[in-house]
Amino acid sequence: MQYIKSQQGKLFLQLSSDLYRKEKIHKDVEYWRCIDKLCTGRLNLKYEEIIKGPSDHNHVADIIKNQAKVVVENIKNQAVETQDNPAVIISESSSSVVPIVFCALPQIA
Numbered sequence: 001m002q003y004i005k006s007q008q009g010k011l012f013l014q015l016s017s018d019l020y021r022k023e024k025i026h027k028d029v030e031y032w033r034c035i036d037k038l039c040t041g042r043l044n045l046k047y048e049e050i051i052k053g054p055s056d057h058n059h060v061a062d063i064i065k066n067q068a069k070v071v072v073e074n075i076k077n078q079a080v081e082t083q084d085n086p087a088v089i090i091s092e093s094s095s096s097v098v099p100i101v102f103c104a105l106p107q108i109a
């Protein structure tokens with residue numbers, strides 16, 4: 001389980017090959033749901049421990065797409081934090097990616 005912060009400051013949760021977004025917090029319980037809007041996959045966290053779920057997803061986990069999203073967010077975060085040349089960050093980040101995920105990355109203009 002790991003957290004991924006998007007450049008817009010949104011926090012995602014990666015658990016195995018699924019990505020979740022935070023829906024709400026109520027009485028210290030964080031309610032996370034699958035980033036697929038049509039999916040009912042959810043999990044609840046309390047103090048960063050899973051107390052409920054994850055419930056079933058109504059789709060096959062799109063491992064490649066989710067991994068690509070993680071890589072893209074990492075690239076964006078590094079670009080903001082390090083002020084390095086974006087081309088360097090992209091090539092360094094992309095080089096650690098398995099080829100099939102690399103192919104799913106957005107094309108660089």
Ligand SMILES: [Zn+2]
Nearest residue numbers: 034039041057
């Ligand atoms: Zn799902």
